[in-house]
Amino acid sequence: MFERRFAGELPPKHHLASRDADGRLRYEECLTRAGFDGPYSILYRIERPHLMRPLGTTSKPLIASQAASHSLRRRHFRSQDLPSAGTASNSRVALLFNDDLVLSVSKPVASDDGYFVNAEGDELLFILDGRGIIRSPFGDLHYAQGDYVMLPKGVLHRVVVDSGSAHWLSIESRSGIGIPGRFRNPVGQLRMDAPYCHRDFRVPEFKGPQDEHIREVTVRRDHAEHRFEIPHSPLDAVGWDGAVYPWAFHISNFQPRVSSVHLPPTWHGTFESPAALICSFVPRPLDFHPQAVACPYPHSSVDIDEVIFYVAGSFSSRRGVDSGSLSLHPAGIPHGPHPGRYEASIGAKYTEELAVMLDCTARLNTTSEASTIEDAAYEDSFHAQ
Ligand SMILES: [Fe+2]
Structure with missing residues (x-):
């Protein structure tokens, strides 16, 4: 859902008969989003894409x-304590969810052995650790530590995990994830004052028809996994054209705003869904008024369940959280800096903190799996000196 791109062999117009050198007809697969006014892409294929058998x-x-459903409290989950196991698609552990969002963590040790389609919603990964490739009919998209990776709803893909450990946060939204409207001009381009530009977004390197001799596709929809067999390689694309494709964006390309006094989180907004504003807290100079309190003030976000996924650096307002920690500060009760952090921040000039924050517009539920990695002492940590 970004600017229009194309690659490979394309007919002169969509839906004109196109044939290969031997006279065989090529097929189109149109990925259509939200009706006629939504973004779409067309894949030009060797084989008919709909020959899937359940x-x-x-x-x-x-x-x-x-x-959790009876307890309103500040919570801390340690995803770093989850074991590494499985593949990208089967290692995901859902931690928080509501009717629109699912926040999961994956710590795979192996590549997917089949193809995967998420038909529930768009999926935005944040890569805490590891590197590899998102392989799709659009080509190979390389990802590494610090990348956001966008997997649009309905795009068939396989996650290849390079050797070593991998660990990422997955943000799934049924209502879609995209660029905040305030960063675009009336013709859809990124504005000059947006916190990033088009060249910061990496797209798949088109490979042309590939056959990995994998014939199974899993489609996730309605909280079920539906397996299909296909008689040919789904990577049989000869070209594609459109605005729906996987992309990657490194968090260091987000240009932070600074001010003489504290700026609210919306200034760190990077991507958004109707269900959440996704913010990037990146290393930056702190508030530069001589009497500025660099730490955020205690606050009651009365409409927002706030989630922070801690990545690196010392977070100015927290103690006891590490890389991989995920905190949940629910609406209804105030939250703020840990004891001592507010006072200690006066006079601080710079922060190395790196974190992804979500301001979620509907109440989040915690899963049974989340309770197994909960830091039971977190609530008490706000009361200790
Ligand atoms: Fe907050």
Whole structure:
């Protein structure tokens, strides 16, 4: 859902008959978003894309933690304590969710052995650790530590994990994830004062038809995994044209704003969904008024469940959190800096903090899996000196 791109062999117009050198007709697959006014892409294929045969369905419901539904408190989950196991697609552990959003963590040790389609919603990864390739009919998109990776709803792909550890946060939104409207001009281009520019976004390197001899596709929809067999390689694209494709954006390309006094989180907004504003906290000079309190003030975000995924650096307002920690500060009760952090921040000039924050517009539920990695002492940490 970004600027229009194209690659490979294209017919002179969409839906004109196109044939290869042997006279065989090529096929189109149109990925259409939200009707006629939404973005779309067309893949030009060797084989008919709809020759999928159902193999079976496995239900994957999200189970809410019973205790959480009765307890309004600040919470801390340590995703760094989850074991590394499995592939990108089967290692995901859902931690927080509502009717629109699912926040999961994956720590895979192996590449996907089949192709995967997320038909629930757009998926934005934040790569805390690891590197590899998102392989799709659009080509190979390389990802590494510090990247946001966008996997649009409905795009078939396979995640290749390079050797070594991998760890990422997955943000899924049924209502879609994109560029905040305030960063675009009336013709859809990024404005000059947007915190990034088009060249910061990396797109797949088109490879042309590929055959990895994998014939199974898993489609996730309605909290179930539906497996299909296909008689040919789904990477049989000879070209593509459109605005729906995977892309990557390194968090260091987000240009932070600074001020003489504290700026609210909306200034750190990077991507958005109707369900959440996704913010990047990156290394930057701190507030430069001589009497500025660099730490955020205690606050009640009365409409927002706030989630922070801690990446690196010393977070000015927190103690006891590490890389991989995920905090949940729910609407309804105030939250703010840990004891001592507010006072200690006066006079600070620079922060090395790196984190991804979500301001979520609907109440988040915690899963049973989240309760297994919860830091039970977190609430008390706000009261200790
Ligand atoms: Fe907050």
